[in-house]
Amino acid sequence: MASLVVIKIGGNVIDDPTALKRFLTAFAGLSGAKVLIHGGGKVATQVATKLGIETTMVEGRRITDQPMLDVVTMVYGGLVNKQIVAKLQALDINAIGLTGADGGTILAKKRPVKDIDYGMVGDIEEVDSGQIQFFLRQDLTPVFAPITYNTAGDLLNTNADTMASAIAVDMAAHNDVTLVYCFEKKGVLKDPADDDSVINELTPDLYAEYKTAGTINKGMIPKLDNAFKALEKGVTKVIICHANEVAEAVRQGAGTTLKMT
Template identity: 60%
Template structure:
């Protein structure tokens, strides 16, 4: 099988133009088929504040009412996505920016209301990925760049977690490629000591649960790691969590394994 890398870049890197430039220059040096997934939450919040649209969050998740959906569609699918695509073109990479609605590339279901109504938020599964479209693009040397938006097939865009999109893409495409999933962000990996930046080199389910129960691994890292283990259990070859400047260093960061 041909190798495919799916890379998710964290929002803090996107917020900083110098960091993003560095990351995209490294991304452009890669020769194998690659898909990029990005968020853009802080930029959406900043522009929302300018427009008088207040961000409402529950456990770190954005409540997406109709007004907020318009905002994130403009920011994720427009401003952030097209800036990234334009920068990749400047680096000699033929990239195409996608929401899940484009080419029906990722179909999702609106999250059902339980204790919390998250609004227009999508839950996506591998069966919703248009594998044929993505394989065709990759075979033409085009690099898809996904923002954190899917659609429900009934005319509605859906705000969707970028970590989850990356994981689901990795699982869906593992039927056609030997897939590596890489989460890039502003830390050097999963940390056992935040102050000294001590990296956990290898994380398996047993020590993950130990670190989580002791509170060493907490908050936003937990859903990221849950997505990582889900991907491995569903057939993805390898998952790494690394600093955004170490994209092409295969020895860096944390390797997630079963």
């Protein structure tokens, strides 16, 4: 079974040109097939402010009304995505910039309103792994922006961590998949104030203990929930690491590795 690395890059790395260039150079140096999923950083909020569009966040999640959807589509699917693709081309990686709507690769449905109306936010229903495999067979490196679509033809803002997990799970039927979440920390930390307090390995039982103790909290919880679900559904390995250490992490030398036992 062929190896595939699915990498999600986000956090402050997207906002820092130097850090992003360093990450993309390391990403380009990885051998074999790979897929990149990126977040949007703070650029969407900055552009929305310039356009007089208010940004509303609830528990760290963006409320996406139609004006904000227009902004995130322009920023994530346009500006950020194409900047990354251009930089990868300069590093001799033949990248192709995509949203979930392109090639019908990622179908979603609008999140139902419960306690909170998130607006035009999509929950993933289906990934067309055959289409992604087609791109890879053409020696193209897919670079996904966190935008999906639904059967009515609407674009939807979709969490990039969830998108990375969904792609990794679906591709695991055809590949030996390593899923890597890269950001500005060295991994999952025992002490958020100490960047060197990396938890090298994390199992479901240990994860539950750290959550109960409050060691792991806030935004790291949905990231890890997605990661463990990916392992349960066939992904071989999940790593959480610093963007600077992605190459070393894939070679089993950095970050936090998640295991089922």
